[in-house]
Amino acid sequence: MLEAVSVASRQLLVLEPFDACETLFQPLQAAGWTLQRCTPETLNDHAGDALLLHLDQQPSHALLKQLQLTGLGCVVLADAGCLMQVDRDELVGEWFFAALPLPVEMPRLLETLQQAQAGTRLLGLTSGGQLPAFLGNCGAARSLRRQLVRLGHIDGPLLVSGERGSGKHLLARLLHQRSSFAAQAMRAIDCAERFDDAALAASTVTTVLLENASRLSEVEQQRVLDHLQRHPQAHLLTLDRGELVQALLQGGFRRDLFQQLAVQQLQTPNLREHPGDLLLLAEAFANQHGAVIGRHHRRFSEEAIDAMTSHSWPGNVRELRNRVVRALVLAQGRQILAADLGLRPAQASSDAPVTLEDYILRAERQALNDVLGRYSNNMSQAARTLGVSRPTFYRLLHKHRLR
Template sequence: MLEAVSVAPRQLLVLDPFEACEALFQPLQAAGWSVQSCTPQTLNGHAGDVLLLYLDQQPGHALLKQLQLTGLGCIVLMDAERLQQINSEELVGEWCFAALTLPVELPRLLETLQLAQTGTRLRRLKSARQAPQFLGNCAAARSLRRQLDRLSRIDGPLFISGERGSGKHLLARLLHQRSSFAAQAMRAIDCAESLDTDSLAASSFTNVLLENASRLSAVDQQKLLDYLQCNPRAHLLTLDRGELVQALQQGRFRPDLFHLLAAQQLQTPNLREHPGDLVLLAEHFAKQHGAVIGRHHRHFSEEAMDAMISHPWPGNVRELRNHVVRALVLAQGRQILTTDLGLRPAQASIDAPVTLEDYIRRAERQALNDVLGRYANNMSQAARTLGISRPTFYRLLHKHRLR
């Protein structure tokens, strides 16, 4: 599959070129890569297959947001000592395809670029073919899906809270698609910058997304309060990871403004509290992305499943999807292994099968995982497939912490 991808034109964007990277330009071009330099300001205006960038410190929020918007497989080059100082697991797990230390060997860089290109095209093909949906079988996810149509028709601000990567932007897009403003583009305001009153006024004819509201200055908080008091039906979708509530508790945010913004509230669930959704989503991503690149659906090995369940997933669904996409690119066998996912193995002493009962328990969990992946929205069919009653099916889900 990699050979098939490699014959297409290969466009490499290099962010903020530096001396070590410039020395690589000529051999990369000789290997068939078209190399183009860009800056953070012009990044989203360029087309490419892979992004190469150098970091000498933990990237800031603005850069991470840009990396996410590009949809490109990103390869980070860093000095070895710097790589040890930053949270490289978060960087690779949530934002980048790989992190390599300098000086980097050209064969390794070329191989990584080719793999990152495959990941980029996989994501793009998936995005073009699949309509967005908020997946999950836990009570919180089901409740959110039920509320989407109702809340999309309500005038006034809506507050969407949840951990990073838990689907807040997806939920906002789904609300917009179901609203009467679906034909209009949703506006976005980053409150870390000066409040854009022109975009704010757009809430009278479309949805406006507010991010980083906790960073509004006192002056901008007053502007926003005045606007909402004059426009109580403004369609403002405020996204928050907990910073706004913290700012409120610390006296840095006006209570009267907070109550106006949070008149209606939704909260996205996190993965670590819903292992059943973790398994369902991992299987969904593996099947969905695997079909895009023409590979048979690869299942996860038992060890890989254990590693996923034991991982804390601070980046939630975004982190899980990135790990699964990388695993599909890297996997060589019929199963996705722990090493393909780039996760640490679960401690063998916890669930290692020793007795017949242990093996039966593992077989039960594997069967449940299989039917959950196939019948995520039809629990009755999942139970019938296993030849058990629906109450027994739910009892097994609770037994194996899959619900």
């Protein structure tokens, strides 16, 4: 039901370089697309329904982040040789809607752009609502929810560390929402781009995110330290994927500044170490986004569940969300398949035949994930919904590695 999220407008932003895409422009316009040529500097000045990009090398993280901030479904065109050199699975899983080899057949490109447009529309319809909670039933996620309640009312610097895509920005937004500065807009300083003294000064009146702090020069580190010494209650949240600690150990970052930034610390969990949360989160994303287009009854096939379980999830929860949204657009039947998620089916084990016990275990796991997604903060209600005692419910959680 792509028509449920499509719109009459077909605005296609094309990011430079344009040479490899030039021959496609006329057929695209004939098919109803209005093209707008953009540079990385002017990309955010234009509204669109999808984005087309020619790739000839591994894109920088700064470009990927900029593309993500547009909220557009991005279709990448690249020579077959380039697609073999870049990490295609990572790029499509975390950042892009699709990657097509050149030369591309026009019918395939048009179909993919329509799907990318639907993905853009779907994300736009579900991005303006109330902030979600930090979902998860593993001990780390439950601990974070408890700490959110406590730290939301405490001013001062805080270090949020974790792997890419593990929810650091979500955690920062939730902290800001619970702070005394919630009425003010959050500010951000990306030290990989430029240092913003005005944004730093704003940390006394609102939440300021400090990203890529390991890239601060010695002079900039001194300015941050001076600011924190003058304003020890500054609401400065530092987000770190591990580079900051590495810079500290290598002598490239001041220890006294690190100690100031990390007076309080939070750690976001990675997905592969908490497989019990995988299906819970996947179901939550499918329900959240699927309800918008009448696909909230889509279930994951056993093949898809096995593929998700065997995937390493380098992009963590962000990758999972992107793959689920993409699958909702692509799925043709009542179930989401591994191919819809862009995952390869898991290799079947020849010595593991399907038995009645297998079906019982799968049914138990599905039921547990369903109630955990609905009652993640109320284990008593979850147990009552399944019609079992609380001790039995906890035994089932341990049995299926959901806690």
